[in-house]
Amino acid sequence: MKLISEKGVKRLLMITAFSAISALLLIALFIINEGLPFIFKYGLKEFLFSSDWQPHLGKFGIYPMIVASLWVTLGAMLVGAPLGVAGALFLSEYVPKSVMNIIKPTIELLAAIPSVVYGFIGVMVLAPIIRDNFGGPGLSLLAGSIILGIMILPTVISISIDSILAVPRSYREGSLALGATTWQTIHMVTIKASKSGIIASIILGMGRAIGETMAVIMVAGNSVNIPHSPLDSVRTLTANIALEMSYATGLHRQALFATGVILFIVIIILNSIASVAIRKRMVKK
Amino acid sequence: MNIKFHIQDLNFYFNNNKVLKLINFEIPANIILGIIGPSGSGKTTFLRALNRMNDLESGSRIEGQILFDGEDIYSSDYDVVALRKRVGMVFAMPVPLPMSIYDNIVYGPRLSGVNDKKRLDVLVEKSLTAAYLWDEVKDRLKTSAMRLSGGQQQRLCLARVLAMEPEVILLDEPCSGLDPISTAKIEDALTELKKEYTIILVTNNTKQAARVSDYTAFFLMGDLIEVGNTGQIFTSPNKTETNDYITGRFG
Amino acid sequence: MRIHPRYTQGGAVAVLGGATILTLMILVFIIFFILEKGLPVINLNFLTSNPEDMGRAGGIFPTLIGTILLPLLAIIIATPLGIFTSVYLSEYTKETKVTKVIRFGTDCLAGIPSIIFGLFGYIFFVITLGFGWSIISGGLTLAVMILPTIIRTSEEAIKSVPKSYREVSFSLGATSWQTVKKVILPNALPGIVTGIMLSVGRSIGETAAVIFTAGSSLRIPSSVFDSTRTMAVHFYILAREGISAENAYGTAATLIIAVLIVNLSAYWLMNRFIAKRS
Numbered sequence: 001m002k003l004i005s006e007k008g009v010k011r012l013l014m015i016t017a018f019s020a021i022s023a024l025l026l027i028a029l030f031i032i033n034e035g036l037p038f039i040f041k042y043g044l045k046e047f048l049f050s051s052d053w054q055p056h057l058g059k060f061g062i063y064p065m066i067v068a069s070l071w072v073t074l075g076a077m078l079v080g081a082p083l084g085v086a087g088a089l090f091l092s093e094y095v096p097k098s099v100m101n102i103i104k105p106t107i108e109l110l111a112a113i114p115s116v117v118y119g120f121i122g123v124m125v126l127a128p129i130i131r132d133n134f135g136g137p138g139l140s141l142l143a144g145s146i147i148l149g150i151m152i153l154p155t156v157i158s159i160s161i162d163s164i165l166a167v168p169r170s171y172r173e174g175s176l177a178l179g180a181t182t183w184q185t186i187h188m189v190t191i192k193a194s195k196s197g198i199i200a201s202i203i204l205g206m207g208r209a210i211g212e213t214m215a216v217i218m219v220a221g222n223s224v225n226i227p228h229s230p231l232d233s234v235r236t237l238t239a240n241i242a243l244e245m246s247y248a249t250g251l252h253r254q255a256l257f258a259t260g261v262i263l264f265i266v267i268i269i270l271n272s273i274a275s276v277a278i279r280k281r282m283v284k285k
Numbered sequence: 286m287n288i289k290f291h292i293q294d295l296n297f298y299f300n301n302n303k304v305l306k307l308i309n310f311e312i313p314a315n316i317i318l319g320i321i322g323p324s325g326s327g328k329t330t331f332l333r334a335l336n337r338m339n340d341l342e343s344g345s346r347i348e349g350q351i352l353f354d355g356e357d358i359y360s361s362d363y364d365v366v367a368l369r370k371r372v373g374m375v376f377a378m379p380v381p382l383p384m385s386i387y388d389n390i391v392y393g394p395r396l397s398g399v400n401d402k403k404r405l406d407v408l409v410e411k412s413l414t415a416a417y418l419w420d421e422v423k424d425r426l427k428t429s430a431m432r433l434s435g436g437q438q439q440r441l442c443l444a445r446v447l448a449m450e451p452e453v454i455l456l457d458e459p460c461s462g463l464d465p466i467s468t469a470k471i472e473d474a475l476t477e478l479k480k481e482y483t484i485i486l487v488t489n490n491t492k493q494a495a496r497v498s499d500y501t502a503f504f505l506m507g508d509l510i511e512v513g514n515t516g517q518i519f520t521s522p523n524k525t526e527t528n529d530y531i532t533g534r535f536g
Numbered sequence: 537m538r539i540h541p542r543y544t545q546g547g548a549v550a551v552l553g554g555a556t557i558l559t560l561m562i563l564v565f566i567i568f569f570i571l572e573k574g575l576p577v578i579n580l581n582f583l584t585s586n587p588e589d590m591g592r593a594g595g596i597f598p599t600l601i602g603t604i605l606l607p608l609l610a611i612i613i614a615t616p617l618g619i620f621t622s623v624y625l626s627e628y629t630k631e632t633k634v635t636k637v638i639r640f641g642t643d644c645l646a647g648i649p650s651i652i653f654g655l656f657g658y659i660f661f662v663i664t665l666g667f668g669w670s671i672i673s674g675g676l677t678l679a680v681m682i683l684p685t686i687i688r689t690s691e692e693a694i695k696s697v698p699k700s701y702r703e704v705s706f707s708l709g710a711t712s713w714q715t716v717k718k719v720i721l722p723n724a725l726p727g728i729v730t731g732i733m734l735s736v737g738r739s740i741g742e743t744a745a746v747i748f749t750a751g752s753s754l755r756i757p758s759s760v761f762d763s764t765r766t767m768a769v770h771f772y773i774l775a776r777e778g779i780s781a782e783n784a785y786g787t788a789a790t791l792i793i794a795v796l797i798v799n800l801s802a803y804w805l806m807n808r809f810i811a812k813r814s
Contacts, residue, residue, distance in 0.1 A: 009713045013624035019617045020687060021641030023680045027648065027656040034659050086555035094549060103560070105803045110563050112734075112799045114741025116772045117788055121566055123775070150562055157559070181541045183548035204647065211649020213744040214772060238651045242744055245655070260655045264648070271647040275640060338707060343630050370709035380700040382719060392718070393708040442704075449708060 031264055035257035047258065053224050055244065060255040062262075064226045068141070068234035069210055071227060072220065075145025076152060076209040081202050083149070084156030088198075091157070092164040093186055104161060111154035119218025122147040127219060136231030137221055144220035144234065148212055152205035159204060163197020163278075164190060200277035207270040211263065213238040237263055287314040289453060289483045290335060294349035297330055299342065304330050306507045308349075312500075314452075317475060317484040319498030319515065321491050323535065326504040328487045329377075332455050335485065336372040337365050370397065373446035377458040379438035381430035386422055389430045389441060393449035408448045415478060416444035417470045436467025443474065453483045461489060472497050491531050495519050503527045567792060574789025577782055583790070587754055591770065592780045596787055598756050602671070602764035603794070606750060607739035609675025609760070610682055611732055617679075618686030619728060623716055625687075626694045646684035650744040653681045657749035669763040674750025681745055682735035689734065693727025693809075694720055726809035733802035737795050743768045767791045 039047055042060055050061025087107070091100045122143050131138030167190055175185040191198070221233025222243060235243070241256045241263075248256055290312040297305035305327045312318055320328045330339065337358060339345045350357050358368055370393070382389055390409045391399075399405060409426065413419040418440040422433070430441055439459055446454055456475075460468040475484055475497055488494050494501050495515060502512040503526070511518065511527045522528045529535060581595060588594035621638070629635055657677030667673040697720050705715040721728075743766075751763030752773060765773075767787055774784040 006711050006713055010624075010628055013620050013628055016617050016620035017624040017638055019621060020645050020683050021638055023683060024641045024645045024648075026660065027645075027652065027680070030656055030659050030664070031652065034655075083555050083559060086552045087559050090549075090552035090556045094552065103556070106563065107559055109796070109799060110559075112737050112741070112795050113563075113566060114743065114768050114791060114795065116741070116743050116768050116775070117566065117570060117792065120771070120775050120784070120788060121569065125569065153559055153562075181545040183545045184541055186548070207647045208649075211647075211651065213649065213651040218772075218776060238649065238744075241651055241655065242747075245658070245748060257655060257659070260652055264652055267647055267649060267652075268644055271644045272640075274647075275643050336707065338703065341703065341706065366709055366711050369707055374707040376700065376703065376707075378700065380698075380704045382701060382704060383723060392705070392710075396708065396710050396714055396718075445708065 028264065031257055031260045034254060035259070035261040038251065038254035038258045039261070042255070042258075047255075048262075051226065053240075055248070055252040055255070058251065060251075060258075062237065062240070062255075062259055064224050065235055065237045065240050065259070066262075067226050068220070069236040069238070071141055072144045072148060072216065072234065072236055073206055073209045075141065075230070076148035077202065077206060079146055079149025080152040080156055080205055080209070084153050084201070084205065085160055085198055087153070088157045088160035088164060088201075089186055089190075092161050093182055093190065100161075104158060107157050108154050110150070115151065115212060115215040116218070118147050118151055119215035122215065122219030130231070134231055136229075137233050139219055139221035139233055140231045141220060141227050141234045142230040144216050144236070145230070147215050147219050148209045151212060151215060152208050155208055156201045156205045159201035159278075160194070160198045163194040163201070166197065167193040196277040200274040203270050203274040203277065207267050207274070210270070211238060211267060213242050217242055288312070289314045289354065291350070291352035291355075293352070295331075295334070295351060296348040297327070297334060297339070298344075298346040298348075299330075300344035304507050305334070308509045310502070310509060310512050312483065312485065314483045315479055315481075316499040317479050317486060317497055319494030319501045320485065320487045320504060321489075321494050321501060321530070322504035322510075323530070324489065325506070327507040328504045329457055331504065332457055332485060332487050333374075335453070335455055336369050336374055338369075338374065340365065370449055371451050372453040372455060373449055373451035374455040375439070375442050375446055375457065375459045377461050379435060379442050379462075381433065381438050381441055383429070383431055385427045386430045386433070386441060387426040390445050390448045392445065397449070412444040412447035413441075415447050415474060416440045417474050418444055434467075436463050436470070439463060439467065440471060440474070443471065447478075451482065453485065454478070456484065456486045458487055458489055460493065468493070491519075503530065505530070567796070570785065570788045570792050574785040574787075574792075577786030578789055582786055586756075587770075587783075590779055591754070591774050591783055593783075596767065596770060596783075596790065598754050599765050599767045599770040599787070600790075601756060602750065602766040603740055603768070605671050605757070605760075605764065606674045606678055606746065606766055607736045609671065610678035610739050611686075611736060613676065613679035614683045614686050614735065615732055618683055618731075619690050619721075621687045622690035622694055623720070626691055627712060627716055627720065642684045642687050645680075646688070648681075650681065650742055653677055653745040654748040656680075657745060662749055667761065669749065669751030669753075670761045671750060671757055671764050672760040674746050674764070674766075675760075677745050677749045678739045678742060681742070682739060685735045685738070686728075686731050689731025690724065690728045693724035693731070696727060697723045726805050730802045730806045730809070733798050733805070737798040737802070740766075740798065741768050741791065741795055742766075743772050747772070767794070 047060060049063050051063045052059040052061040091103055126143050126146060127138035130143055171189050171193055172185055175189045216236050217239045222235045222239055223233040224235050227234050237259050241259055245256055288311050292308050292310055295305055295308040322328045333339045347359055351359060387409055390412060391405045394405060394408055410419060418437060421437060433441060460471055486498060498515050501515045501518040503510045505526055511522060511524050519531060583595060584597050585595035586597055625635055657673055661667045661673035661676050662669060701719050702715055705719045746766055747769050752765040752769050753763035754765055757764045768791060771784060771787040771791060774780055774787060
């Protein structure tokens, strides 16, 4: 009797264990089902590489949005990655563990601040600064990059710290014992040993930057055009979906879902690379 | 004499490392069997094979048979949970569960469906008394077991096993971290307990085996070198390895 | 030219330390900026009265209800699924192909951007299942979104329960489920609760996934099939459509305070948990 129920429990747990992966498949299925027919109908090349986005005329080229997303993400990386990795190195190598244990969760609070609040700060504080000092509309690719760069900091910092701390103490002690300074040890030993984890943290940050929507809508300006300078107003893939979803119908709505498909594929690829990098770190450990 | 365990051609592997090699012997009921040998000799693995605790480690594999009261405990339809209730175990490090002394003792009985308060009270007093701990804790049964001293914790672990009313008690170096006074108390308890239980005691301390066990088995590098009457093993061992070990040449 | 190691060391400390301080300053600035402008707006009346004129005047009471109901529904659904999954992964199975697939799926789900959750929730819960823009659609969408967080934190918490507790429990004749119920879950509980609270924090601040699934009705809902507007969505609409800067700041401050309370109590709980362990 007891053994039967024990088996039942195991079966039930196994079924629930598939909940996350089923949710993922369900998401993929429904987004693809809604978006893929459009891509076939409209043509992948035309969809990805035409600059003509005029839904009311039946023109659905997302090239400007792809370029904008890439630039904004790249900009966010330029802001967030060095700042994040530097912070992670400082906290894990130069600061006593007790201090790190206070500062790390504090920095993780950055991840808790809602993206609409970041967007709002961008509008109220950052955009005017850019407008007054560099010209342009203020709400721009540059503003989007800076805000996104800040938003990915907690991801980059906390995953980098974890992978740096996973470097065995003995490596470091060996280096220090040979008369190296902390900085020499960091750049000759620690960074090498935790490289794949740091890269994973940057890739995950990238995924977050590409996928971020609300903050970008608020600060990047949303004009559909291929940017020529960081001060231009741009519209990213995610912003395009969110802005037009509320009134889109028919082919237009399908085009937005097709944009979702592209986004989904990019994110899955980035996550797969990151998860390989993180696993590599575990194996080394 | 009544035989409790028949071990037949037992080989044991962890991830293709052979840690026990062709072990054959019999363990009679109501005795204390001491198992000695240097660390890495396979004695703990052997002990944990008897109540299938090795199942919890990944990559473990067994060949041969262990018969408990004539039944093969590794056959596929054997009830492991029932086996562990009949063959209790005390580990090297005392591990009280993070709950009260009382709840620790009644953990096993409650799992078996004993919920009658009076019966549980009786079990608690009886097993704590048998483990020589009752007098020290009877006024604070509801306090956390984590607050006991190391020696008291290990006696609590013994009492917790006794409360299941098992037939066999396996002890894996139970005194390795304890002071001489606590060790003496546990040894006294064991000597009392063998009237009702079969006790198998793995120890790093050869003197302890000499003091308390009736039979002694000597393991070395996964081989069972020699098993016999404790007096004989310690005074006139048949194998030179045994002699070298008990006289302290290695290990 | 060769620079003496002592100087590179000093330079490194300055640069790396500067980066850390800058990061902290940004955090402090965001919180203070919002609170400074928003706190004067918040009073009992603001929290308990209905918005008037699209939020131009009046308070935010209905959005408080939406902000409580949606995360609540999400954790009610996601918590059992997440805990059971982590129990299965850590206690009932060894590392196999299947568990690798489950873990990979969980990681991927964690990386999906919220706008995709919004699209999915819209097409699946709102349209296909016919729930419409509603609390239930929004709650279910959030549940899917926070599931990976709950799985991961629960698994971490379960892994931190000493292996010896499991051994003792099994050696006393417990089955796997009895061990989970009596030893593992009670000891992992603070860690699990921390994960749930972090998920609540994320749900409170979520906008993209909610706006397309729960809608933005300002009426007080009478059933889970009614549309609702959360604080984050309300704030977004106020700020983006330039309806009222004052009320936008007030809403943002309330939002930040709610998120900070939830997250700080989660950390407090985690610290107590760690302190108890060691």
